[in-house]
Structures are given as C-alpha cells and as structure tokens.
Amino acid sequence: MSPPIKNIYYMLSYAFYSLNFKEYKKVASEEFDNIYELFSELLIIALNKQIKQGLYRDYIEVDETTSSIRGKINITESINELNFINKKLNCIYDEFSVNSDLNKIIKTTLTILLKAPITKIQRRGIKNILLYFRDVDTLDTNSINWQIRYDRNNQDYRMIIGICNLTLKGLLQSEKKGEKKLMEFLDNQLMNRLYEKFILNYYRKEHKYLKAYSPQIEWQLDDDFSEMLPRMQTDITLEYEDKILIIDAKYYSNTTQSYFDTRTIHSHNLYQIFTYVKNKEVEVDNEVSGMLLYARTREEIQPDHDYSMSGNRISVKTLDLNQDFEMIKNQLDSIVEDYLKA
Numbered sequence: 402m403s404p405p406i407k408n409i410y411y412m413l414s415y416a417f418y419s420l421n422f423k424e425y426k427k428v429a430s431e432e433f434d435n436i437y438e439l440f441s442e443l444l445i446i447a448l449n450k451q452i453k454q455g456l457y458r459d460y461i462e463v464d465e466t467t468s469s470i471r472g473k474i475n476i477t478e479s480i481n482e483l484n485f486i487n488k489k490l491n492c493i494y495d496e497f498s499v500n501s502d503l504n505k506i507i508k509t510t511l512t513i514l515l516k517a518p519i520t521k522i523q524r525r526g527i528k529n530i531l532l533y534f535r536d537v538d539t540l541d542t543n544s545i546n547w548q549i550r551y552d553r554n555n556q557d558y559r560m561i562i563g564i565c566n567l568t569l570k571g572l573l574q575s576e577k578k579g580e581k582k583l584m585e586f587l588d589n590q591l592m593n594r595l596y597e598k599f600i601l602n603y604y605r606k607e608h609k610y611l612k613a614y615s616p617q618i619e620w621q622l623d624d625d626f627s628e629m630l631p632r633m634q635t636d637i638t639l640e641y642e643d644k645i646l647i648i649d650a651k652y653y654s655n656t657t658q659s660y661f662d663t664r665t666i667h668s669h670n671l672y673q674i675f676t677y678v679k680n681k682e683v684e685v686d687n688e689v690s691g692m693l694l695y696a697r698t699r700e701e702i703q704p705d706h707d708y709s710m711s712g713n714r715i716s717v718k719t720l721d722l723n724q725d726f727e728m729i730k731n732q733l734d735s736i737v738e739d740y741l742k743a
Contacts, residue, residue: 406433411726412599413443415606417560424450437517440568444511445526447561452533457555459501500537503558506545508534510565513542542569567591593652596696596722597636600650603733604639611737612640621683633677641741645689647681648736649674656695656704656719664702666693666717678713690714690740697721714740 410428414420424446433439511527511534519527547566551559570591604613618633637648649670657664670693678691690713697703697719704717720732 405723406436406439408722408726408729409436409595410439410443411729412595412722413564415602416595416598417563418602418606419447419557419560435518436571437514437568438519438523440564440571441514441517441519441523441527443564444507444514444561444568445523445530447564448507448530449526451557451561452530454557456499456533457501457503457558458497458499459503461496461498461500498536499534502546503549503555503562504534504537505540506562506565506569508537509539509542509545510568512539514568545569567595592696593650596652597650600648600694600733601637603730604637604737607730607734608639608737610641611741612638614638618677618680619684621680633680635677639737639741640687641737643687644741645681645685645687646736646740647674647677647689647691648694649677649692650694650696652696654698656698656700657702666704666706671715671717675710675713675715678715679711682713690716692716692718692736692740694736695719697723716740 407429410420414425414429420443425443428439428442428446431442433442508531511531515524515527547562549562601613601615604611615635616638618635620627620630620633635647636650639646639648651667651670653667656667658667659665674691674693678689682689693704693716695704695718703719705719706717708715708717718736720729722729
C-alpha cells in the first residue's frame with residue numbers, strides 16, 4: 402500500500418535536508434494527482450536553482466578526428482582511417498564539459514518525465530530547463546551507474562540525483578504494441594530505502610539529544626576467526642543515556658508470513674534483530690532493545706507485540722504511513738518515550 406503523495410514529500414524532506422530550504426516550502430501545501438507531479442515539481446525547483454548557480458562540469462574524454470592537434474594523437478586510428486591524407490588526425494583529449502554523467506542522468510529523467518501524466522505547467526517548465534541541457538547526452542536507463550561519489554564540487558547534486566533515482570526506477574516500463582507505457586509506482590525496494598532514511602533523519606532532526614545513527618555491530622566471537630561472517634549493518638540505532646534501541650525498518654507488501662494458514666512474523670527478520678541485540682549487548686554496558694518497524698499494509702492482521710527474549714525487549718510494530726503526518730510523528734515520538742526514556 403503506497404503512502405499519500407504528500408506524506409512521500411514529508412518523508413523526502415527528512416531524507417534530503419536540502420528540501421527544507423524555503424524554495425520547497427510551497428510544495429507542502431500543494432495537491433498532486435500522482436507521484437510524477439510531485440517529482441516533477443521538486444526537480445523543476447531544484448534545477449532552476451542549480452541553473453542560476455551554474456551546471457556542474459567535469460573533464461570528459463573526447464575522441465575526435467580533427468585538423469588541429471589536441472591532446473594525445475592516436476597514431477593507429479589515424480593510419481587505419483587514412484585521415485592524414487586529408488590532413489586530419491585522430492586525437493584524444495580531456496574537455497571541461499557540461500556533458501557530465503550527473504547531467505546525463507538529469508536530462509534522461511526529465512526526458513522520460515515528459516511522457517508521464519504531469520501538468521501542462523510542469524511540462525512547460527521541464528522543456529524550458531532542457532534548453533540548458535542541449536549539449537548533454539541521454540542515457541540508457543538500464544545502464545546508469547548510481548554509485549556516485551560526491552565532493553564539494555557536486556554536493557548540490559545529491560538531492561537532485563536522489564530524486565532522479567526514485568523517478569527512473571519508479572517509472573516501471575512495459576511493452577504494449579511496440580510502445581512503452583509508464584507504469585506506477587515506486588517499488589518496495591526503493592520505498593524501503595526511503596523509509597529507512599526518513600526514520601533515521603527524523604530522529605536526527607526532531608530529537609537532537611539522541612544519538613541517532615546506523616552503525617555496524619561487531620560479532621562477539623570467542624576467538625578472532627570471522628571469515629565469511631555476514632556484516633551486521635543496522636538501519637537505525639538510537640542511544641540515550643544508558644539505553645539503546647536498534648530499529649530495523651521494513652517496507653514489505655506483507656508484514657506477516659503464512660505457515661499452514663497461520664500468520665507469523667517474518668522469521669528471518671526476527672532472527673536478525675535478535676542477533677543484533679544480543680551482540681550489541683555484549684559489546685556495550687547498556688540496556689539494549691530491538692524493534693522491527695514495518696510500514697503498515699492492508700492486511701487484516703497487523704503485528705503489535707512486545708516479547709521478552711533472553712532478558713531483552715524485542716518488539717514488532719507497524720507505522721501507518723497513510724494517516725495524517727502529525728500522527729506519524731506522534732508515533733515516532735512515542736517510541737522514544739517508551740523505549741529510551743521510560
């Protein structure tokens with residue numbers, strides 16, 4: 402079950418701090434018919450702001466046959482093509498260009514969004530922005546490398562590329578009569594990442610007195626042999642005074658699994674959070690609890706349980722993303738009160 406579009410905006414505003422700038426405040430009061438309108442609006446605002454600052458440029462390798470020598474001459478290629486007869490040589494050189502990989506991702510996203518059900522005003526806004534990308538190539542959406550390293554020169558692009566990632570992967574395509582039709586919605590894997598990041602950054606922003614982070618937990622071994630052991634990477638870890646709460650955020654189509662017509666908690670999720678808690682408890686001298694926090698679905702049975710396991714509190718809860726956002730905040734706040742301050 403997908404959350405209301407406005408709640409997705411609120412989740413994004415916590416996941417990407419730059420969405421809290423004044424330029425984006427009006428988005429919170431607008432109504433959108435679909436997720437594409439929201440993403441289009443965010444990208445239009447962000448890119449108009451970026452264009453005023455200047456588009457990111459990078460050194461791009463250019464392979465060109467030219468009459469003027471630049472960079473390194475490719476002798477083999479020049480001879481093979483007999484370019485020297487026409488007084489031309491094949492040269493390879495670096496050019497400081499706007500045709501960077503980041504800008505290619507943006508142009509590809511904008512081009513595809515023009516095919517989505519967005520408003521006429523947004524369509525016009527995107528076309529105006531594309532004028533500044535006339536010298537930028539588009540990419541095959543299946544070959545985009547999302548492993549991007551950000552530095553001080555391209556840091557402003559982090560949120561923009563994040564929205565592009567959600568947009569391109571959310572616009573699932575299917576073939577019908579030779580034409581590609583845009584399908585909705587964001588898949589569970591994407592929503593799970595957004596869900597995790599939203600919860601972590603919510604606690605970082607709204608409960609600054611907490612230590613909210615996502616550390617790795619070390620295996621508490623009887624010797625030093627750890628070869629092939631999986632990494633224990635937490636989604637959200639909250640620390641306050643002498644208490645620690647480890648939260649595993651889960652965005653699934655089904656919050657429970659069926660076993661001989663009996664609904665149970667996903668076993669691997671429960672084993673995982675229990676393992677995290679027990680290993681963390683040995684690592685630190687604190688009271689450690691664990692929680693599986695599922696995004697609520699339409700299932701009739703929703704888990705809402707507390708268990709006492711080997712001296713630790715292990716809980717399984719659901720967070721209803723379809724309610725008013727103030728209610729979502731209240732539930733997240735109550736977790737702090739109940740698990741870390743009680």
